[in-house]
Amino acid sequence: NAGVTQTPKFQVLKTGQSMTLQCAQDMNHEYMSWYRQDPGMGLRLIHYSVGAGITDQGEVPNGYNVSRSTTEDFPLRLLSAAPSQTSVYFCASSYGEKLFFGSGTQLSVL
Amino acid sequence: GDSVTQMEGPVTLSEEAFLTINCTYTATGYPSLFWYVQYPGEGLQLLLKATKADDKGSNKGFEATYRKETTSFHLEKGSVQVSDSAVYFCALSAGYLNNNDMRFGAGTRLTVKP
Numbered sequence: 001n002a003g004v005t006q007t008p009k010f011q012v013l014k015t016g017q018s019m020t021l022q023c024a025q026d027m028n029h030e031y032m033s034w035y036r037q038d039p040g041m042g043l044r045l046i047h048y049s050v051g052a053g054i055t056d057q058g059e060v061p062n063g064y065n066v067s068r069s070t071t072e073d074f075p076l077r078l079l080s081a082a083p084s085q086t087s088v089y090f091c092a093s094s095y096g097e098k099l100f101f102g103s104g105t106q107l108s109v110l
Numbered sequence: 111g112d113s114v115t116q117m118e119g120p121v122t123l124s125e126e127a128f129l130t131i132n133c134t135y136t137a138t139g140y141p142s143l144f145w146y147v148q149y150p151g152e153g154l155q156l157l158l159k160a161t162k163a164d165d166k167g168s169n170k171g172f173e174a175t176y177r178k179e180t181t182s183f184h185l186e187k188g189s190v191q192v193s194d195s196a197v198y199f200c201a202l203s204a205g206y207l208n209n210n211d212m213r214f215g216a217g218t219r220l221t222v223k224p
Contacts, residue, residue: 042214044214099154
């Protein structure tokens with residue numbers, strides 16, 4: 001069972017560059033979400049989706065875009081990276097209240 | 111808004127020591143409470159949960175009791191092992207199907223030495 005798969009695992013960007021973090025799940029979960037993890041702040045919700053075609057903002061959505069064209073995929077886009085977006089990003093899907101997390105993407109913006 | 115506060119780390123223990131990681135919460139309703147664990151290089155995994163007052167969640171020797179009177183959900187283990195070294199997150203969810211209202215604590219890093 002693959003579960004939740006995130007790519008890439010590591011990425012270094014220059015300020016102003018764009019990129020997409022990929023997330024795919026094979027558990028047929030309707031709910032998917034993106035979090036960022038920063039030291040001393042735990043996980044904060046960026047965007048979430050309750051099903052294909054439906055997305056909404058979380059706690060810290062600025063600077064990020066998402067789309068949900070299929071149940072399996074939920075990519076996170078950074079249109080113009082900023083140093084403040086240096087973080088570890090986790091994608092999750094959920095069944096009821098139980099979240100299943102990917103292994104994370106460590107992003108550095110220089 | 112709803113929030114979770116957990117003890118700051120890092121916590122360093124010797125093998126077979128007793129572990130307590132404190133967690134308190136603030137919520138307007140009746141949230142479900144969770145402990146997630148993050149092993150090095152991995153995503154978070156659900157460790158245990160409790161959905162109502164006085165419930166006790168347990169898994170892998172870890173326990174936590176939902177205390178409404180003290181708004182707490184402290185994580186305990188009687189005898190830790192080196193393999194328990196990880197970061198532990200307390201979390202709450204005030205919703206059910208939609209986890210957009212899941213709130214996480216800052217995490218507590220535990221290191222267990224042989």
